[in-house]
Amino acid sequence: MDNALTIDLEEWYHICTAVPDPLTPPAGERRLRGNTGAILAILERFQVVATFFILGSVAEAEPSLVPLIAAAGHEIASHGWSHRLVTTLQPEEFRDELRRTGDLLEQQCGHRPIGFRAPQWSLGPATPWAFHILREEGFRYDSSLNPLPFVGERRGPRTPHRLDNGLWELPPLTTASPACNLPTGGGWGLRFFPGMLINATVRRLNRGGFPAVIYIHPREIDPAGPRLPLPLLKGFAAYGPRRSVAGRLTMLLARFRFTTMTRLVDQWDTVSSSRRTTPSHSSPR
Numbered sequence: 001m002d003n004a005l006t007i008d009l010e011e012w013y014h015i016c017t018a019v020p021d022p023l024t025p026p027a028g029e030r031r032l033r034g035n036t037g038a039i040l041a042i043l044e045r046f047q048v049v050a051t052f053f054i055l056g057s058v059a060e061a062e063p064s065l066v067p068l069i070a071a072a073g074h075e076i077a078s079h080g081w082s083h084r085l086v087t088t089l090q091p092e093e094f095r096d097e098l099r100r101t102g103d104l105l106e107q108q109c110g111h112r113p114i115g116f117r118a119p120q121w122s123l124g125p126a127t128p129w130a131f132h133i134l135r136e137e138g139f140r141y142d143s144s145l146n147p148l149p150f151v152g153e154r155r156g157p158r159t160p161h162r163l164d165n166g167l168w169e170l171p172p173l174t175t176a177s178p179a180c181n182l183p184t185g186g187g188w189g190l191r192f193f194p195g196m197l198i199n200a201t202v203r204r205l206n207r208g209g210f211p212a213v214i215y216i217h218p219r220e221i222d223p224a225g226p227r228l229p230l231p232l233l234k235g236f237a238a239y240g241p242r243r244s245v246a247g248r249l250t251m252l253l254a255r256f257r258f259t260t261m262t263r264l265v266d267q268w269d270t271v272s273s274s275r276r277t278t279p280s281h282s283s284p285r
């Protein structure tokens with residue numbers, strides 16, 4: 001069973017609402033190239049291809065990165081341009097971000113992205129127009145709906161499903177628990193929860209015929225990198241525990257099969273998808 005490994009390619013300071021303007025970098029050493037190289041080396045070691053959701057402004061500042069990632073066979077997808085929350089954009093600003101990023105990524109790797117992930121899962125019921133714009137702009141899938149309290153729809157579907165307008169939605173991995181879903185698929189949760197719990201969740205999903213979607217950020221592989229001064233809770237979510245995510249990544253790559261998001265969507269588009277279109281309450285726990 002194929003799962004999907006995704007990397008949100010952004011700088012260390014792209015932590016939503018933590019900087020006044022994500023397009024104006026704070027002082028601090030740039031380590032994205034080295035961190036991306038470290039991730040690519042791990043993927044090469046395990047002979048795995050992944051999906052990179054790339055921030056347009058980062059691709060512009062580091063023009064060698066996208067060709068390097070694409071040459072290794074990975075998928076180039078869009079993380080928007082500025083890293084502003086979609087909820088703070090007007091519909092036409094959102095469309096402009098998609099087009100500007102799509103134009104640049106196409107110029108750098110030879111084809112337009114067909115997948116999108118919003119900064120901090122900021123796409124959902126408050127931005128219904130965004131799903132239509134994604135479709136109009138040629139996107140085939142989105143990975144922005146995280147079924148968690150505070151950052152998403154806490155009771156939203158945990159497994160891939162098709163939206164009314166034909167867009168595939170691929171939520172990140174979560175573990176169901178009596179109180180709420182746990183963020184085991186990325187961020188602080190992937191670094192914090194026991195490996196046994198994460199592995200068991202992936203196995204359970206796969207047994208039910210569903211892929212797990214894992215996500216990491218380059219800054220998470222670099223615990224010694226620059227840090228923003230953040231309030232306690234936000235600091236914990238961004239940096240704590242401070243250990244590198246590399247251990248968790250290699251744990252998963254050694255146990256499970258991974259591929260790109262587009263290859264998963266291609267598989268579903270070629271088979272009858274009746275079971276996968278009714279995901280919400282039949283999802284495995």
Ligand SMILES: [Zn+2]
Nearest residue numbers: 008010119120
């Ligand atoms: Zn991001």
